[in-house]
Amino acid sequence: MRILGLDIGSRSVDAVWLEDGRIVDWAVADSGFDPGSAATDFVGRDAHDAIVSTGYGRHAARERFGGSAVTEITAYGMGASALFPAAAAVLDIGGQDTKVIALGSGGKITDFEMNDKCAAGTGKFLEVMARALGFSLQEMADAALAAESGVAISSMCTVFAESEVTGLVHRGEDRRRIARGLHESIAKRTLGSLKRVNARGPLVFAGGVAKNPAMVTLIADGFAGEVWVPDEAQIVGAYGAALSAEGSGGG
Amino acid sequence: MSDQAVDYHQMWADLGLDLPTHDALLGAVGQLFGDAYLTQDNRPAGMDYLNFVMSEVHGLRIKELDDFRKSGGKVFGTFCLYVPEEIIRAAGGWCVGLCAGAEFAYDQVEQIMPRNTCALIKSFMGFKLAKVCPYFESADLVIGETTCDGKKKAYELLGDLHNVWVMELPQMKREQDMAAWRAEIVELVHKAEETTGNTITAESLRAAIIEVNDKRRALQRIAAACAADPAPISGKDRLLATQVAFYDDVPRFTQMMNALADELEQRVASGEGVTPKGAKRILVTGTPMALPNWKLHDIIEKAGAVVVGEEMCTGSRYYQDLVSESADTVDDMLDDIAAKYLDINCACFTPNDGRIEDVVRMAQELKVDGVIDYSLQFCGLYEMESHSVETAVRDAGLPVLKITTDYSMEDVGQLATRVEAFLEML
Numbered sequence: 001m002r003i004l005g006l007d008i009g010s011r012s013v014d015a016v017w018l019e020d021g022r023i024v025d026w027a028v029a030d031s032g033f034d035p036g037s038a039a040t041d042f043v044g045r046d047a048h049d050a051i052v053s054t055g056y057g058r059h060a061a062r063e064r065f066g067g068s069a070v071t072e073i074t075a076y077g078m079g080a081s082a083l084f085p086a087a088a089a090v091l092d093i094g095g096q097d098t099k100v101i102a103l104g105s106g107g108k109i110t111d112f113e114m115n116d117k118c119a120a121g122t123g124k125f126l127e128v129m130a131r132a133l134g135f136s137l138q139e140m141a142d143a144a145l146a147a148e149s150g151v152a153i154s155s156m157c158t159v160f161a162e163s164e165v166t167g168l169v170h171r172g173e174d175r176r177r178i179a180r181g182l183h184e185s186i187a188k189r190t191l192g193s194l195k196r197v198n199a200r201g202p203l204v205f206a207g208g209v210a211k212n213p214a215m216v217t218l219i220a221d222g223f224a225g226e227v228w229v230p231d232e233a234q235i236v237g238a239y240g241a242a243l244s245a246e247g248s249g250g251g
Numbered sequence: 252m253s254d255q256a257v258d259y260h261q262m263w264a265d266l267g268l269d270l271p272t273h274d275a276l277l278g279a280v281g282q283l284f285g286d287a288y289l290t291q292d293n294r295p296a297g298m299d300y301l302n303f304v305m306s307e308v309h310g311l312r313i314k315e316l317d318d319f320r321k322s323g324g325k326v327f328g329t330f331c332l333y334v335p336e337e338i339i340r341a342a343g344g345w346c347v348g349l350c351a352g353a354e355f356a357y358d359q360v361e362q363i364m365p366r367n368t369c370a371l372i373k374s375f376m377g378f379k380l381a382k383v384c385p386y387f388e389s390a391d392l393v394i395g396e397t398t399c400d401g402k403k404k405a406y407e408l409l410g411d412l413h414n415v416w417v418m419e420l421p422q423m424k425r426e427q428d429m430a431a432w433r434a435e436i437v438e439l440v441h442k443a444e445e446t447t448g449n450t451i452t453a454e455s456l457r458a459a460i461i462e463v464n465d466k467r468r469a470l471q472r473i474a475a476a477c478a479a480d481p482a483p484i485s486g487k488d489r490l491l492a493t494q495v496a497f498y499d500d501v502p503r504f505t506q507m508m509n510a511l512a513d514e515l516e517q518r519v520a521s522g523e524g525v526t527p528k529g530a531k532r533i534l535v536t537g538t539p540m541a542l543p544n545w546k547l548h549d550i551i552e553k554a555g556a557v558v559v560g561e562e563m564c565t566g567s568r569y570y571q572d573l574v575s576e577s578a579d580t581v582d583d584m585l586d587d588i589a590a591k592y593l594d595i596n597c598a599c600f601t602p603n604d605g606r607i608e609d610v611v612r613m614a615q616e617l618k619v620d621g622v623i624d625y626s627l628q629f630c631g632l633y634e635m636e637s638h639s640v641e642t643a644v645r646d647a648g649l650p651v652l653k654i655t656t657d658y659s660m661e662d663v664g665q666l667a668t669r670v671e672a673f674l675e676m677l
Contacts, residue, residue, distance in 0.1 A: 056664065073672030097665070109676045111650070114669050 004048040005242025007075065007235070008035050008057030011095030011123055011208060014235045015042040018242040026235050036064065054241040070244045072237055073099055073112050079240025080204035081107030083230050089199035091190065091219065092237070093209035095123040098190060102197040111197040120156040121186045123209045128158050129182045132165045133175050137212065141183070143176040144214035150180030156189060180214070187218035194223065201225010206236035259310045262317060266388040273383045276355065277309060280543050287487060287549045293525050295484055295518065297511030301491050304499060309385050315500065316389040319345060325447045328390030330375065331398055332564050332595055333420050335436065335588050337574060340459035340501070341451045342443035347386045348497025349375055349393065352541030354658040356381035363408055369629040370657040371541060372401045379412055386498060387413065392446050394439070396420050398599045399632055416442055422600055424593055433589040440585070456584045460574045466496060466505045470570035472512035477559045478617050480532065481524020483515040486558020487548045493565045494542040531556035531674050534617060536610050536640060537625035538633045539564035544658060547625055547666070554671045559617045562610050563625075568595050571609075598632035606636070607643045614649055620677045621650045623670070628657050650677065
């Protein structure tokens with residue numbers, strides 16, 4: 001049985017094709033202005049017996065392509081514990097939200113937390129800040145790692161923090177220290193969320209922001225247990241969605 | 252109940268409403284009601300009455316208030332459970348809850364109030380400033396209460412625009428607080444008598460106590476039927492019944508709700524439910540949901556779960572306790588009224604262990620799978636108390652989802668994800 005898992009997020013559309021519980025193919029595309037068309041391409045690419053959608057566009061996708069839908073929380077929980085059966089918690093920092101999930105025995109979700117309305121401390125936040133600093137995302141992460149200490153950034157609101165960063169740049173502050181400060185402020189907030197759901201290690205760090213080496217380093221430094229990053233951190237949700245299908249052969 | 256649509260524009264104009272804005276509001280509420288309510292399957296037939304009430308929410312009921320006032324009656328507008336309806340009715344007055352459940356005219360509100368004010372306060376101020384609430388405009392006297400700092404100061408601002416009178420509610424439940432509250436109740440007696448020109452007698456007060464108790468008993472029956480699995484009525488419909496209780500004609504509402512309760516009890520006996528047996532059962536607790544705030548219930552029930560109880564002012568706090576019916580003198584009845592009302596477990600009290608016990612007890616009695624704690628943003632009292640609620644519910648072995656939101660629709664997608672994930676976790 002071949003199952004397509006689709007994760008339609010704010011920044012990317014991710015697809016995983018699963019056969020007998022194993023990943024046989026995967027793909028990632030930018031959401032752009034029309035996430036539906038990227039998803040349509042994936043749906044048309046290959047034959048499948050079932051579709052499970054997750055992410056912000058899950059309900060629209062279910063209406064369009066049929067199949068079922070699960071939330072990102074369940075999808076990331078299932079995906080992470082299938083990749084790492086010993087995982088006790090999951091952190092997913094995506095394009096516009098952050099999720100922390102505590103896992104109990106057998107990968108069952110025991111608690112979770114999501115950030116509120118705004119994009120504070122998410123991938124989008126980092127994109128805006130990189131632009132304010134004149135860096136690419138990769139350059140900003142490298143700069144953060146190169147700095148010995150960070151400037152304290154007090155605003156977590158994307159709009160206020162951007163003004164704060166602009167102010168620091170104008171005062172002649174070292175861009176690397178600002179970059180580090182921005183990463184530190186997200187890490188601090190994220191570690192607080194992990195504490196609130198009583199997350200223990202090993203922690204699986206997934207989602208697009210898990211590809212940012214500075215974030216991984218800071219989270220690993222501040223977290224009490226081990227932190228594991230999957231090779232393809234972006235497709236954990238799509239993988240978990242596919243696994244949630246009945247008869248997927250996984251989960 | 253005539254089939255012919257009546258045009259109420261003249262009546263609204265006479266009340267001083269801003270007609271174009273009011274038409275827009277009615278259109279929006281109608282659409283909201285259609286999307287949230289009329290899309291539900293398998294509703295009890297008794298809900299037809301509440302559908303009708305909603306279709307005439309600013310029409311027929313306002314006409315009744317209008318006729319009552321033209322015959323010399325006085326209408327009292329209230330915002331809160333702590334204002335005893337018994338006293339107003341014993342003086343021959345009618346009590347109506349005022350509009351406070353939708354985002355309206357915030358631009359005007361924010362000229363006189365901080366942005367960071369809770370949605371409920373901003374809402375009632377918006378309805379007043381924009382002249383779109385016919386209940387407000389029908390109220391000869393608005394009775395406020397000091398249940399939070401925001402409302403306390405808002406009533407000062409409201410006092411510039413309307414005839415307002417404020418009751419001082421204590422914040423603790425000691426003997427001296429009861430004495431102070433009893434004195435406030437006596438003040439209300441005087442105010443109600445002065446406003447209506449009628450004297451409250453033992454007969455009129457006793458009749459009012461029984462009448463309002465009967466309304467609460469009907470709502471208790473509806474609530475009790477929801478302990479069954481499958482639940483015989485949706486949470487949205489039960490919430491609507493409680494919301495309408497605040498402003499509908501009391502004997503008629505009681506009669507219609509008893510008929511609804513009869514139907515629900517029959518449904519329970521035959522195992523008929525509004526959702527399939529085994530649907531996830533949720534208790535909602537927290538800040539009141541004033542009409543037409545159905546946002547959270549709609550999200551929960553569209554995700555396939557059923558809300559089986561509300562520990563809120565638009566829920567159990569409204570109907571779970573009755574005023575004793577055994578007293579013979581006005582003085583004794585006022586003691587009973589003071590005792591019943593001070594016993595309501597609002598987060599404005601400290602300590603407020605009674606509320607925490609209510610939440611846990613209801614969760615157990617209603618056999619819920621999880622509790623959703625709902626706070627309006629900037630409602631410091633419920634936001635602060637949320638932690639104690641969460642701890643007690645977790646200690647009782649049940650999961651909790653905490654939600655802080657307002658009346659806007661911008662976070663509906665986010666909330667739906669959190670609620671659905673919570674349900675998937677149960």
